[in-house]
Amino acid sequence: MLAFLLILLLGFTLLFPTSAAYAEEPWAAIYNVKTDEKVVALTFDISWGNNIPHPVLDVLEYTLVNKATFFLSGPWALKHQDIVKRIDAMGFEIGSHGYQHQNYSARSNDWIREQVKLAEKALYDITGKKPTLIRTPNGDFNPRVLKVLHDMGYKVIQWDTDSLDWKKPGVQRVVNRVLSRVHPGDIILMHASDSCPDTPEALPMIIAELRKRGYRFATVSELMEMGK
Numbered sequence: 771m772l773a774f775l776l777i778l779l780l781g782f783t784l785l786f787p788t789s790a791a792y793a794e795e796p797w798a799a800i801y802n803v804k805t806d807e808k809v810v811a812l813t814f815d816i817s818w819g820n821n822i823p824h825p826v827l828d829v830l831e832y833t834l835v836n837k838a839t840f841f842l843s844g845p846w847a848l849k850h851q852d853i854v855k856r857i858d859a860m861g862f863e864i865g866s867h868g869y870q871h872q873n874y875s876a877r878s879n880d881w882i883r884e885q886v887k888l889a890e891k892a893l894y895d896i897t898g899k900k901p902t903l904i905r906t907p908n909g910d911f912n913p914r915v916l917k918v919l920h921d922m923g924y925k926v927i928q929w930d931t932d933s934l935d936w937k938k939p940g941v942q943r944v945v946n947r948v949l950s951r952v953h954p955g956d957i958i959l960m961h962a963s964d965s966c967p968d969t970p971e972a973l974p975m976i977i978a979e980l981r982k983r984g985y986r987f988a989t990v991s992e993l994m995e996m997g998k
Contacts, residue, residue, distance in 0.1 A: 797921075808954050822962050829974050830973075960973070
């Protein structure tokens, strides 16, 4: 009886791996990097609108933050190529945010590959650079999605600190949310879409306080290199 239960448990584990076991796979998503250095990655998702991106870029420019990572959706990039070119010209890292803003875990492997390739072509045609990082729409994925994206040459990037700017909670709440959760090696999620009007006002206060605490900024790729 005990042998039967052990075999049953092993079979269940193989079919439904735990997050702890799955995190050991090379295609696991990245939420943070283990480091004692006070360094963080500011990341910004953009899927729609042209009113918020420029003010966010203006803040980064006048606060002299030259390291950040932007995850851009394909359709938005094609519609706002001038903004994409400005992000690229400022030296920021550009990752993919997919094409249609739909959950990948509910879609087939072929659909996922098609969507990622469409976004990849859009970003390459504008910047001449092929993205290697992706933040899936809505941050949605499962083990199957991670494996498909890994096989396409992508690393899935999540976050440890969600600013919740997408909920429009008010500027001070966005600031407090980030500053109460930030830690060395953190990946911070923010948005530069028009649906997040608090971001441009919250960002200068976040940057100033992080610097006061001794933090510096890195791209996601730089942060990942530190963790190797």
